[in-house]
Amino acid sequence: MLSSPLEAVYDKRLKGISPDRVAAILHMPLAEIARVADVHRNTLTRAPGTAKVQTRLGEVMRILTEAAGLMGDDLPKAAIWFRHQPLSGFDGQTAEELVAAGHAQAVVTHLAMLRDGVYA
Numbered sequence: 001m002l003s004s005p006l007e008a009v010y011d012k013r014l015k016g017i018s019p020d021r022v023a024a025i026l027h028m029p030l031a032e033i034a035r036v037a038d039v040h041r042n043t044l045t046r047a048p049g050t051a052k053v054q055t056r057l058g059e060v061m062r063i064l065t066e067a068a069g070l071m072g073d074d075l076p077k078a079a080i081w082f083r084h085q086p087l088s089g090f091d092g093q094t095a096e097e098l099v100a101a102g103h104a105q106a107v108v109t110h111l112a113m114l115r116d117g118v119y120a
Helices: 004-009 019-026 030-037 041-046 051-070 075-084 095-100 104-115
Strands: none
Touching: 004 019, 004 051, 004 075, 019 030, 019 051, 019 075, 030 041, 030 051, 030 095, 041 051, 051 075, 051 095, 051 104, 075 095, 095 104
């Protein structure tokens, strides 16, 4: 069974994560989702099922799911956090900026530390 945030973005026809649905959750145009996912914007519409697109969107959704869990399962609040909250220890960069720079795992680690009660 998928978690609620993943259910919100899963496309049965695509058999994967829908870039359009991720864009809707984050209130971002597809061009911005492409930048965060480090793929060409046309790739999101022409080949959304490719391994790179699905992997990068999966990273975004993993972060959003973890963040939502820390915020009482509030996905809209997690989306705001992802886009706008500077993270301590990362020179004021947001999770969005870190993911776009290829540092999604650093954000996941940061969230795990917060979940475990470590001050970050």
